[in-house]
Amino acid sequence: MNTSVSQQRMLIKKSTVSPTSWDSINWNKIQRYVEKLQQRIYHAESCGNKRKVRDLQRLLMRSEAALLLSIRQTTQINKGKRTAGVDGYKALTERERMALYNKMKNMNIMCHNPKPAYRTYIKKKNGKLRPLGIPTIKDRVYQNIAKLALEPQWEARFEPSSYGFRPKRSCHDAITAIHSKIAKANSKKQWIFEGDFRGCFDNLNHSYIMEQIKEFPANNIIKRWLKAGFVDNGVFNKTEFGTPQGGIISPLLANIALHGMEAELGITYKKLNKKRDGVVYENQGTKAVVRYADDFVVICSSKEEAESIYKRIRPYLDKRGLELAEDKTKITHIDEGFDFLGFNVRRYKITTSKSGYKVLIKPSKESIKRAKKTLSETAKSVRGNNVGVLIDKLNPIILGTANYWSTQVSSEVFSTMDNHIFKVQYKILKGLHPTKSWKWKKGKYYKPDRYGQSKNKWILTDTITGKQLTMFSWRPIVRHELIKFNNSPFDKSLKNYFKRRDIREFERDNVALRQKLAKKQNYKCPLCGYSIIDGREGLERHHKIPKIKGGNDTIKNQQLVHISCHIDHHRLHPAKGTLPTEVQLRAEKKWRVKGGRVIRK
Numbered sequence: 009m010n011t012s013v014s015q016q017r018m019l020i021k022k023s024t025v026s027p028t029s030w031d032s033i034n035w036n037k038i039q040r041y042v043e044k045l046q047q048r049i050y051h052a053e054s055c056g057n058k059r060k061v062r063d064l065q066r067l068l069m070r071s072e073a074a075l076l077l078s079i080r081q082t083t084q085i086n087k088g089k090r091t092a093g094v095d096g097y098k099a100l101t102e103r104e105r106m107a108l109y110n111k112m113k114n115m116n117i118m119c120h121n122p123k124p125a126y127r128t129y130i131k132k133k134n135g136k137l138r139p140l141g142i143p144t145i146k147d148r149v150y151q152n153i154a155k156l157a158l159e160p161q162w163e164a165r166f167e168p169s170s171y172g173f174r175p176k177r178s179c180h181d182a183i184t185a186i187h188s189k190i191a192k193a194n195s196k197k198q199w200i201f202e203g204d205f206r207g208c209f210d211n212l213n214h215s216y217i218m219e220q221i222k223e224f225p226a227n228n229i230i231k232r233w234l235k236a237g238f239v240d241n242g243v244f245n246k247t248e249f250g251t252p253q254g255g256i257i258s259p260l261l262a263n264i265a266l267h268g269m270e271a272e273l274g275i276t277y278k279k280l281n282k283k284r285d286g287v288v289y290e291n292q293g294t295k296a297v298v299r300y301a302d303d304f305v306v307i308c309s310s311k312e313e314a315e316s317i318y319k320r321i322r323p324y325l326d327k328r329g330l331e332l333a334e335d336k337t338k339i340t341h342i343d344e345g346f347d348f349l350g351f352n353v354r355r356y357k358i359t360t361s362k363s364g365y366k367v368l369i370k371p372s373k374e375s376i377k378r379a380k381k382t383l384s385e386t387a388k389s390v391r392g393n394n395v396g397v398l399i400d401k402l403n404p405i406i407l408g409t410a411n412y413w414s415t416q417v418s419s420e421v422f423s424t425m426d427n428h429i430f431k432v433q434y435k436i437l438k439g440l441h442p443t444k445s446w447k448w449k450k451g452k453y454y455k456p457d458r459y460g461q462s463k464n465k466w467i468l469t470d471t472i473t474g475k476q477l478t479m480f481s482w483r484p485i486v487r488h489e490l491i492k493f494n495n496s497p498f499d500k501s502l503k504n505y506f507k508r509r510d511i512r513e514f515e516r517d518n519v520a521l522r523q524k525l526a527k528k529q530n531y532k533c534p535l536c537g538y539s540i541i542d543g544r545e546g547l548e549r550h551h552k553i554p555k556i557k558g559g560n561d562t563i564k565n566q567q568l569v570h571i572s573c574h575i576d577h578h579r580l581h582p583a584k585g586t587l588p589t590e591v592q593l594r595a596e597k598k599w600r601v602k603g604g605r606v607i608r609k
Contacts, residue, residue: 027076027109030102031576035080036537038073045071046160050498053164058223065157066225069117078152079109082145082256084572085545093144094126094239102576112149118225122147122232125252127240133378139210141238141252151233151256154226159260160498161224166263167270168277168289168494172301173259176497176506179349180415180488182300183369186353188490189296189307190342191367197296198355199314200346201306203321204336205266208302209258210250212265213329217251220264233257249329262301265328270297272324273306273317277493285505286492300349314339342367350375351416369416376421379409380428387432391439395453396470398436402429403478410483411517422480429477433468459520486516514541525549525568535573546571 027033045068052060068074083089083099092098099108125141132138143151159175166174171182190197205211214234221227233255237246251258251265275297277289294309308314318332325331340346345354352372355365382405390397406429413421437449455469461482468477489512497506511531515523531541540547550569553559569577 027106030106033076035077038077039538041071041073042068042077042156046156046498047500049157050160050164050496051500053161061161062223062225065161068157069153069226072113074153074156075112075149076109078149078156079105079112080572081152082148083108086148086256088142088254091142092126093142093147094123095144097145099145108145108149112146117150117153117229120146120150120229120232122150122229122236124236124244125238125254127238127245128254138253140254142254143233143252143256147233147236148256150229154230155257155260157226158221158224158257160496162260162264162267163496163498166267166494167297167299169270169275169297170263170267170299172299172303173263176495176509177491179300179412181491182298183349183351183353183416184488184490185298186305186307186348187367187369189291189298190353190355196294196309197307198342199308199311200340200342201308201314201317202336202338202340202346202348203304203306203317204333205302205325206331206333207250208266208330209253209262211329211331212250212262213327214249216328217261217265220267230257230261234261259301266299266302269299269304269321269324273297273320286495286499286502289493303349305346305348311339311341347372347374350412371413371416371418371421376424379405379425383425383429384432387436391436394470394472395436395440395468396473396475398433399468399470399475399477402432406478406480407483407519410478410480414483414485414516415488416485418485419481422483425480429480430466433477461520488516510539510541510543513543521563521566522547522549522568524563525566528563529568533569533573534567535569535577538570540568540570548574550574550577 045064049061049064049068052064079099083105090098090100099105123144125143128140128142129137130140163174169185171177171179171185189195214231217234218227218231221230224230234251235247237244238252239245251261273295274293275295276292278292280288280290294313296307298305298307306314306317308317321332342353342355345352347353350372351369353367353369355367357364358366383402386401386405387398390401406425409425410422437453441449450466452471453468454466455476456465457463457467458469458474458476462479464479467479469475489509491509492505495502495505514526514531518526526540529540531539533540535550547568548571550567551559551561552565552567559565
């Protein structure tokens with residue numbers, strides 16, 4: 009091992025050894041150390057230095073920094089932190105997290121013996137059930153550690169056409185990539201081969217995955233995870249194929265298995281020139297691929313070429329133990345249009361264009377229908393409650409859907425959705441006040457937009473809190489900027505590129521108040537000092553002076569903070585005379601409520 013690696017090891021021992029308490033840990037320092045090691049792994053892989061890659065991966069997986077960061081990610085940040093595995097164990101308090109750390113710090117990931125995953129089921133969009141395998145907390149921590157070491161190596165290898173489950177890449181990148189390949193006036197790529205792997209996660213070949221990661225120092229533990237099996241209704245089942253959906257490392261392993269489609273189809277790139285923010289390349293030949301996890305399209309220049317994809321992709325499928333889903337695999341012309349990731353891509357005849365055609369991407373009919381159904385069912389579930397409850401339930405759905413659609417041609421769809429929401433409101437108000445006239449309901453519940461985002465005077469408003477229902481049409485259409493070729497956040501030379509990109513996406517996806525708060529804070533959480541725009545964790549507004557102590561809702565008294573930081577802050581500094589939240593009560597067993605006041609036991 010070279011001297012620099014040894015120096016790094018000594019540095020991490022000094023920086024993270026034996027923390028006295030969970031809230032005393034310097035997360036910024038730990039995060040910077042892990043990121044620096046990941047950048048070095050990425051650089052070594054890019055240079056072809058295999059031995060250095062393995063040395064750095066071992067160093068990262070053995071570090072206390074990776075262990076602490078993984079425990080925090082698994083038990084404090086991830087959405088599934090309250091879901092236990094087969095052992096029923098959860099770590100939701102600081103005391104439990106420290107106990108977990110003290111138990112695992114002297115253990116070796118290479119010697120870990122995984123437990124079976126807990127099998128549960130969730131509904132898919134088509135009504136069928138998707139099986140999830142939930143590992144134990146300890147397995148999740150180790151999987152996160154392995155992912156920290158394995159991901160930067162493969163980010164240096166992955167194809168530029170892969171966008172699913174990769175850092176700083178999204179569905180919007182995949183859709184924009186399709187548009188860039190077929191929207192050019194001189195583009196001959198007009199035939200689309202739509203592909204979908206049948207039961208991709210459940211059928212991947214273990215031997216092929218292990219062959220791809222044979223040089224990874226912890227490949228044996230990954231093999232044990234793949235073979236650990238699952239418990240369904242108290243019955244143990246072996247796993248001979250597939251990666252369990254629900255495991256932290258499963259999406260990365262699936263991407264590793266699916267890597268290589270471009271090589272199989274003979275797709276190559278030509279280097280154009282070197283510009284700021286990465287090298288620019290252009291797709292060569294008559295074919296192009298865009299893949300998001302197990303959904304993909306191959307864009308071809310002729311129908312014959314598109315039909316030949318069935319035969320050309322067969323060796324690729326056989327190696328990985330996969331088959332194409334017949335009901336989702338078809339060949340279409342761009343003039344007919346096709347659906348991909350909730351959008352419809354189609355070329356229209358337009359007289360104003362020089363070529364006479366224009367490619368437009370709109371929300372698909374199926375996704376619009378699904379969104380309307382979700383809004384109607386959500387409103388129906390809160391029927392009988394006051395208007396404030398309805399607004400609280402609908403606003404997140406409206407904002408999330410509008411943000412997702414807002415990168416494409418969605419203005420007409422937004423107007424249609426607003427009309428649907430108005431019909432939903434009408435039914436709810438009719439149920440709340442069956443004997444009152446519509447004029448009375450209008451005067452009581454409908455007010456002008458208090459935020460000045462529109463001139464609409466018919467905004468559903470809660471009479472108690474003043475909250476207003478969000479409208480789809482308030483969301484401006486902002487085009488998504490496609491990530492450049494194979495740029496990776498593990499490339500330290502692209503740090504400023506990804507910071508600018510994070511700021512653009514944050515401003516696109518957040519309301520004006522959040523944008524102002526983030527800019528005022530220099531895009532950092534004031535409670536932990538770490539970035540709030542990297543998308544790793546959800547955000548909440550925090551009052552500097554609590555309302556119970558005379559604080560107000562002005563921008564000067566608010567901060568945008570991480571959810572986990574917010575919970576910890578109020579647990580450590582509970583406002584006198586306020587009831588603790590459910591999370592606080594569960595997280596700190598020393599507190600109890602008596603006479604409406606929080607006191608120690």
